[in-house]
Amino acid sequence: MxxxxxxxxxxxxxxxxxxxxxxxxxxxxxRWIGYSRAKKTLSQLEDMLTHPKTHRMPSLLIVGDTNAGKTMLANRFVQSHPAWDNPDGDAAVVPVVMVQAPPGPDESRLYNGILETLFVPHQPRDSVAKKQVQVLRILKHVGLRMLIIDEIHNILSGPVSKQRQFLNVLKYLSNDLQIPLVGLGTKEALRAIQADPQLASRFTPVALPPxxxxxxxxxxxxxxxxxxxxxxxxxxxxxxxxxxxxxxxxxxxxxxxxxxxxxxxxxxxxxxxxxxxxxxxxxxxxxxxxxxxxxxxxx
Ligand SMILES: Nc1ncnc2c1ncn2[C@@H]1O[C@H](COP(=O)(O)OP(=O)(O)O)[C@@H](O)[C@H]1O
Ligand SMILES: [Mg+2]
Missing domain, CATH: 1.10.8 (Helicase, Ruva Protein; domain 3)
Structure with a gap:
């Protein structure tokens, strides 16, 4: 039998x-189920993580409706690259950080989110410039190799000029740290990024379609x-x-x-x-x- x-x-x-x-x-x-598109996307993310540092790092935009499995996919990737204590250095090594986009194109709140994720004490009311310096310093210190931003379509709930500014900040972070960015969001986020030719050429869209x-x-x-x-x-x-x-x-x-x-x-x-x-x-x-x-x- x-x-x-x-x-x-x-x-x-x-x-x-x-x-x-x-x-x-x-x-x-x-439970995690490794469907073929998820596996393919995870290996794409692996490739990006080991991409040699250049002044123009490739980035990815994972596009899908709500409930398509975007966050779970990114979490899976983060879990396979956990932070570790570096016995030779004074800071933990954090290869990948995932944050939620703020509920609007607000750079300052993005920095708060990054600092909170890393449990770094900070003054939420510090000036944007000061926070940016702090964030860049910390991210270099922990050896960050990839920044993932979930719900990136959140930034669309603000004026277009602010959205542009926010997207420019992302570009700046990627350039300065020489790390790839990964955005997760809906089709609307894709449209916003495609409106900027420079960003559009850098972000490769990957779809999790119905x-x-x-x-x-x-x-x-x-x-x-x-x-x-x-x-x-x-x-x-x-x-x-x-x-x-x-x-x-x-x-x-x-x-x-x-x-x-x-x-x-x-x-x-x-x-x-x-x-x-x-x-x-x-x-x-x-x-x-x-x-x-x-x-x-x-x-
Ligand atoms: N790889 C997976 N294996 C099993 N279930 C999954 C997987 N990805 C997503 N799900 C299910 O779909 C739900 C929504 O996924 P989520 O990643 O939150 O979607 P999104 O971020 O696109 O809105 C999860 O709560 C889970 O129940
Ligand atoms: Mg999600």
């Missing part, structure tokens, strides 16, 4: 021994199935099932993950131990676009 748990990866097989509540806890917790039916999507579903500790195979890659999951999640990775998580929990609680059409029908699933409409009607 074939192994009854061969549809699962090793971690998930072990998780089958947990109590029901612990297994549900496990299903709820965050999922469509195809080989990569089936591989993604197969990985989810292997990772979710259910006793029976769900066969998520069967065509009708795959199409149903794609339709319900509207092509969004975050929505798909939420849907499969809810399905897996239902499968454990109900004893069906697999996600099938019946389980999906039993969930109170409201499609993402319907949810948005409902939210709009509230206000």
């Amino acid at each position: 074939a192994d009854a748990t061969s549809h699962l990866n090793e971690t998930a097989q072990v998780a089958l021994q947990l109590s029901e509540e612990d297994r549900i806890e496990r299903i709820r917790s965050s 999922w469509r039916i195809g080989r990569e999507f089936l591989m993604l579903l197969a990985s989810f199935e292997q990772a979710l500790p259910l006793r029976r195979p769900s066969k998520l890659i069967e065509e009708r099932m795959a199409r149903k999951l794609l339709a319900m999640s509207e092509g969004s990775l975050g929505e798909l993950s939420a849907l499969l998580t809810a399905g897996a929990i239902y499968a454990v609680r109900s004893g069906s131990e697999k996600i099938n059409h019946k389980v999906l029908a039993a969930l109170d699933w409201v499609s993402p676009s319907e949810r948005r409409l409902q939210a709009e009607r509230l206000v």
